[in-house]
Amino acid sequence: MDESGFPHDTPRTHGYSPKGQRCFGLKNGGAKGRTNVIGALSGTTLFAIGLFDININSDVFYSWVTQVLIPVLPKNSVIGACLRFCVNAFPQK
DSSP, X not given: OEEEEEETXXXXXXXXXXXXXXXXXXXXXXXXXXXXXXXXXXXXXXXXXXXXXXXXXXXXXXXXXXXXXXXXXXXXXHHHHHHHHHHHHSOOO
């Protein structure tokens, strides 16, 4: 599992244009905000991706685990069994 984020006003460093022509683009200088991402990785496969326009705290993370991650884990996976145990043993207050 990993969490990362990116600001909405991240400058674009690359673009596309016809060969030999200058690449023009627009950038919204007033863009505010940030999108945070939580995802799980199994081998080289990224899955259970959640996008959030709010800060990640324990409530958001708990919701992601119970509503996004656990439902897509195989029933016989060790990680899935451990997470299911933790969620049931330590319910959110």
